[in-house]
Amino acid sequence: MPEIWLAPLHGLTHYHFRNCLFRHYSGFNAAISPFVPVQETAKLNVRKWKDLAPENNTAVELIPQLMGIVPAHFADTMKVLHQEFGYARFNWNLGCPMAPIVRKRRGCGLMPFPDEVEAVVEAACQQPYRFSVKMRLGMHSPEEGVEIARRLNQYPLEFVAIHPRLGEQQYAGVPDWNALEELLSQLHHPVVYSGDIFQVTDYERLSARFPQIKTWLLGRGALRNPALAEEIKVIVTKKDDVSGINKFYDEKRTTGIGENELVRFNEFYEDLKQTLEDYRGASGSLSVLKELWHYFACFFQLTEEQLHSLLIIREPEKFDEAVREIFF
Ligand SMILES: Cc1cc2nc3c(=O)[nH]c(=O)nc-3n(C[C@H](O)[C@H](O)[C@H](O)COP(=O)(O)O)c2cc1C
Incomplete structure (x- = not known):
């Protein structure tokens, strides 16, 4: 059975939304939070991060996502989030393509700078927590992602989540699955896939093409159809039952919204x-x-x-x- 996680969508998939989604629909094994900024210990007040408070996240395991570029701030923020909230898994946002973030060399804006990326990963991996990265193919070119992959391979990351678009594309056009294939061939870490799974058939196509991927993030697809994670799991369960699969699609096709x-x-x-x-x-x-x-x-x-x-x-x-x- 694949793992299906809720993707972070800043401004949308905060705890109110997540909790309602998980109350009414099943299928999700975990969620990555929308990002919070890393800081030095003296400036941190994590109690104000209600989105990460354990009492607001009882339904499904949450992996807090961090945004920043100063290596020491990652160590500080992870320590405090561990002490205050008990988290021991952290994800780093290396994929946000929004201009104000990119200008400050945060998110995807850091992908053209592999030395800086490596400095953060090195500092974070010295901490006794599971650390992971969420990135794109690159900011301007897929070669950036391949270079980052080469650097990441040297560290014990939990996983690398990849959205197969370039930062400069934002969300336009289509993902570049050939470039993803090339990136996967270079990367030694487990990969979590993120991007454009809007229907069960998208999942089927991608999971057939990338059998090494076991964990799938649903973002906009889960907002368009909150039952998508459930539907994917139904289809996976019916994998060997052709008539069951046909029935599932027939029902969807004929009834529209049931x-x-x-x-x-x-x-x-x-x-x-x-x-x-x-x-x-x-x-x-x-x-x-x-x-x-x-x-x-x-x-x-x-x-x-x-x-x-x-x-x-x-x-x-x-x-x-x-x-x-x-x-x-
Ligand atoms: C409005 C919006 C906000 C987003 N916020 C974040 C974020 O905080 N952290 C992050 O890593 N990705 C963020 N993303 C990217 C998504 O997590 C995901 O990688 C992307 O939307 C592609 O997947 P999808 O097609 O399943 O939505 C955001 C995307 C959108 C559209």
Whole structure:
């Protein structure tokens, strides 16, 4: 059975979302948190990182993700997160392509600088924790990723998660699976795959092409269809049962959004809305819900116009009414 983890999506997959998702849908073995910045011990106040607090993460194991470039800050932050919250696994964000992050040589912005990458990994691996990296093919070229892989091979990393796009692509175009294949041939660590698994068939295609990959991150795919992890596991269970697989796809094709799927999504959505409202108030939660509706729109197969007319609504009650109309 593959391991399926929830990918970190900053601004979206924080603990309120994660907990609602895990309450209503199964299939996830773990999650990587959206990143938090590393700091020196004196400046750290991890109690304010509610997203990482153990009491907010009881459903599924969470691997905290760290962002930064100063080696000593990694050691400090990991130690404090271990002492305060008990974490012993940490992931480093070497893949964020957003311009303000890249400009500061953080995230994917550090991929063209292998010496700096190695300095962080060396310091982190001296700590008594499991350390891993999440990266892209490179910032500007896949050769950067291959050079980073060569450096990473020298250290005892737990895994390397790879999103097979370049940083300069952001999320445009398609992943480069040939470049991923080349990178995998150079990398000695276990690989966790991340990118563009939107349907069960995407998982099937990729797992057939990359049989050495055993762990799969679902990001936007899990937001578009919260049942995706479950559906993948159903298909894997039915692997030797051709008629069972055909039945699964036939049902999906013919019924569109099934009654049962709709009821479950509705329960999940109500829980999520209530949770966000309790925490941020009705208008505070509206902006988060709108972000999420960019993805939920795919579940309901909304047109651009339908989504647009939802997103321009400013009053929470009217927004809620429009959502009700989409549901029923
Ligand atoms: C809005 C958004 C926020 C993201 N935030 C993070 C993050 O905090 N850390 C990280 O490593 N990747 C982040 N990513 C990248 C995702 O984890 C993932 O690698 C990428 O979206 C490709 O996978 P997907 O197609 O399954 O979403 C983010 C992506 C999006 C779209």
